[in-house]
Amino acid sequence: MDEKGNMKTAPVDGIGQSLKNKAENINGLLAGFLPKEGGEQATVISSVNYSVNAGGKRLRPILLIETNILCGGGGMEDPLVAAFAAAIEMIHTYSLIHDDLPAMDNDMYRRGKLTTHAKYGEAMGILAGDALLNLAFETASSALAKEGEPKRVLAGAKALSILSVKSGLWGMLGGQSVDVEKTGQSLKEGTLDFIYRLKTGALLEAAVMVGGVLAGIKEEEVKLLENMGGAIGMAFQIQDDILDVTGNDEVLGKPTHSDEKNNKTTYVTMHSVEEAKEAVKQLTGEAVRILLKFDKKRGRDANFLIGLVELLSERES
Amino acid sequence: MDEKGNMKTAPVDGIGQSLKNKAENINGLLAGFLPKEGGEQATVISSVNYSVNAGGKRLRPILLIETNILCGGGGMEDPLVAAFAAAIEMIHTYSLIHDDLPAMDNDMYRRGKLTTHAKYGEAMGILAGDALLNLAFETASSALAKEGEPKRVLAGAKALSILSVKSGLWGMLGGQSVDVEKTGQSLKEGTLDFIYRLKTGALLEAAVMVGGVLAGIKEEEVKLLENMGGAIGMAFQIQDDILDVTGNDEVLGKPTHSDEKNNKTTYVTMHSVEEAKEAVKQLTGEAVRILLKFDKKRGRDANFLIGLVELLSERES
Numbered sequence: 270m271d272e273k274g275n276m277k278t279a280p281v282d283g284i285g286q287s288l289k290n291k292a293e294n295i296n297g298l299l300a301g302f303l304p305k306e307g308g309e310q311a312t313v314i315s316s317v318n319y320s321v322n323a324g325g326k327r328l329r330p331i332l333l334i335e336t337n338i339l340c341g342g343g344g345m346e347d348p349l350v351a352a353f354a355a356a357i358e359m360i361h362t363y364s365l366i367h368d369d370l371p372a373m374d375n376d377m378y379r380r381g382k383l384t385t386h387a388k389y390g391e392a393m394g395i396l397a398g399d400a401l402l403n404l405a406f407e408t409a410s411s412a413l414a415k416e417g418e419p420k421r422v423l424a425g426a427k428a429l430s431i432l433s434v435k436s437g438l439w440g441m442l443g444g445q446s447v448d449v450e451k452t453g454q455s456l457k458e459g460t461l462d463f464i465y466r467l468k469t470g471a472l473l474e475a476a477v478m479v480g481g482v483l484a485g486i487k488e489e490e491v492k493l494l495e496n497m498g499g500a501i502g503m504a505f506q507i508q509d510d511i512l513d514v515t516g517n518d519e520v521l522g523k524p525t526h527s528d529e530k531n532n533k534t535t536y537v538t539m540h541s542v543e544e545a546k547e548a549v550k551q552l553t554g555e556a557v558r559i560l561l562k563f564d565k566k567r568g569r570d571a572n573f574l575i576g577l578v579e580l581l582s583e584r585e586s
Numbered sequence: 587m588d589e590k591g592n593m594k595t596a597p598v599d600g601i602g603q604s605l606k607n608k609a610e611n612i613n614g615l616l617a618g619f620l621p622k623e624g625g626e627q628a629t630v631i632s633s634v635n636y637s638v639n640a641g642g643k644r645l646r647p648i649l650l651i652e653t654n655i656l657c658g659g660g661g662m663e664d665p666l667v668a669a670f671a672a673a674i675e676m677i678h679t680y681s682l683i684h685d686d687l688p689a690m691d692n693d694m695y696r697r698g699k700l701t702t703h704a705k706y707g708e709a710m711g712i713l714a715g716d717a718l719l720n721l722a723f724e725t726a727s728s729a730l731a732k733e734g735e736p737k738r739v740l741a742g743a744k745a746l747s748i749l750s751v752k753s754g755l756w757g758m759l760g761g762q763s764v765d766v767e768k769t770g771q772s773l774k775e776g777t778l779d780f781i782y783r784l785k786t787g788a789l790l791e792a793a794v795m796v797g798g799v800l801a802g803i804k805e806e807e808v809k810l811l812e813n814m815g816g817a818i819g820m821a822f823q824i825q826d827d828i829l830d831v832t833g834n835d836e837v838l839g840k841p842t843h844s845d846e847k848n849n850k851t852t853y854v855t856m857h858s859v860e861e862a863k864e865a866v867k868q869l870t871g872e873a874v875r876i877l878l879k880f881d882k883k884r885g886r887d888a889n890f891l892i893g894l895v896e897l898l899s900e901r902e903s
Contacts, residue, residue, distance in 0.1 A: 304755050309780045313763035314755060367716060372708035391689035392766045395712065399684060399719065400755050400763075406723040407750035414747040419736030426739055429746070430731040433724035438621050438631060438717050446630035446717075449709045463626045 284576035295327035302355040302408050316389040316397035321362050323382050329361050329476040330354035335574050336480030341567035349425055352412030353479050356405040360436050361472060363401035370394055373449060428479045435475035444468030456534040470502030497559040504552035504582055510535040511545050521586050553582040601893035612644035615662060619672040619725050633706040633714040638679050640699050646678050646793040647671035652891050653797030658884035666742055669729030670796050673722040677753050678789060680718035687711055690766060745796045752792035761785030773851040787819030814876040821869035821899055827852035828862050838903045870899040
């Protein structure tokens with residue numbers, strides 16, 4: 270990753286550059302939804318803004334918006350889509366802040382910057398995470414409350430329900446809780462699969478599902494998108510495991526072989542690098558096959574999303 | 587408070603008994619929205635249920651439901667009202683769990699029981715709080731997504747927006763962040779007022795506003811309810827300060843004079859017990875005057891809510 274936290278591909282080809290531009294657009298969009306600095310509660314507001322502005326690939330909002338466009342929606346131009354895109358990145362950021370806390374992974378740095386609790390203290394770290402989870406629902410529900418058209422309000426309510434389910438006990442948080450609980454223990458295959466599916470996969474599922482739902486697609490198509498998000502998430506996580514073994518510290522921006530040092534069960538330790546690479550290839554193929562079902566169905570092509578999914582499977586950081 | 591955490595009045599008069607019954611109803615209602623024990627994420631689910639079932643006055647859901655009925659709504663019989671009532675208690679519980687964490691107030695006991703982090707460890711304490719904040723929005727938005735009538739969906743979206751705003755940076759969490767930050771410092775009157783208004787007041791405002799909005803009342807009436815909730819919250823907090831000075835440890839269920847020992851600025855240290863009592867009386871009168879505007883307007887009387895507000899101002903625990 271570069272210093273702005275955007276993904277760097279070597280060489281920065283068409284998709285890579287396009288992704289970089291889209292991440293910049295998301296940064297602009299987020300700025301419009303973040304709290305204004307100042308007031309009595311200036312410190313917690315500053316910690317919230319610091320955390321969101323620390324960078325990142327902005328993968329979830331990009332997936333949400335691009336899937337919305339593929340499904341015939343208005344993308345970032347649609348205020349409801351824009352609000353949900355900001356909301357999902359807030360949820361992702363909250364999860365990183367709380368994962369980094371001393372009682373969890375106890376990480377002092379992320380993307381080369383001090384983590385939120387390292388900079389603002391532990392109490393503010395907890396509150397900044399809480400504030401962002403809350404702000405996500407505030408952002409999405411306030412956009413929803415401004416809608417007038419019944420069909421759109423109903424779609425928004427469904428999207429909100431999906432986003433919250435996929436973030437909670439039966440999604441990201443449930444996966445994280447098992448990951449934390451099993452730290453230092455060797456895992457059974459089913460448990461590893463559960464953690465990957467929920468901790469990483471669920472929010473990616475939410476991203477593409479919400480994008481589709483806000484475009485008004487049918488239940489069966491939402492289900493297809495859910496499968497696609499799950500495949501992308503699983504491939505992403507396995508690729509992380511591979512990079513921890515085969516990656517370059519400098520390109521990766523963090524030390525490799527950390528899983529080995531921590532005796533961590535990963536897809537690679539459970540299988541092999543070769544099998545892991547094969548799994549990433551298969552999962553990526555699955556996601557692409559689903560995307561092809563949406564390709565040109567509503568006059569929009571799936572080229573960018575297909576390119577993005579393939580790029581993720583080949584990423585070196 | 588008794589062993590179930592319900593408010594005990596001496597003597598348990600009509601309102602007191604009625605309040606006890608209503609709290610039991612809320613316990614039943616919550617049971618229907620809490621996650622089923624078991625599964626891979628059994629520990630975090632157990633910590634969530636432990637926290638909610640540790641008891642409490644259930645003041646916020648009772649206020650929400652009773653205000654809804656006063657405004658012509660269906661109360662607990664309305665699935666949307668029931669979901670929001672459960673959601674607001676989940677938000678209240680999450681805030682207590684996180685307030686008790688070692689990095690915050692570091693409390694090992696609440697209502698005579700181990701706090702969540704004391705029982706399940708700090709990581710699970712953080713996650714249980716996160717899970718409940720998330721579950722609150724999941725509960726409300728999932729009920730909303732099941733609605734078909736556009737008017738009700740719009741009212742629900744507005745209620746969700748109110749609930750999230752009043753819980754977040756411009757509400758409860760904002761107040762808590764300033765309280766945490768100023769711990770051990772003497773406060774200016776404006777800051778004390780800010781903390782009381784946001785930390786305690788905002789969620790009580792949300793309770794009555796959401797109750798009204800889900801009954802379909804107009805904007806001006808929602809504003810009146812907001813003022814009422816604010817008055818109840820401020821009176822409640824000042825009464826807490828009074829009881830810390832004049833209360834009985836045994837009746838109160840916690841040691842008195844803790845504010846003095848901690849050099850804490852309170853309404854009583856800033857004014858006097860007499861002035862504080864006068865303020866509680868005035869604020870209670872203000873809340874009652876607003877309730878009288880709703881009394882019999884839609885064929886429902888405000889007797890219970892008036893009794894509740896007066897009981898709160900005379901409480902000894």
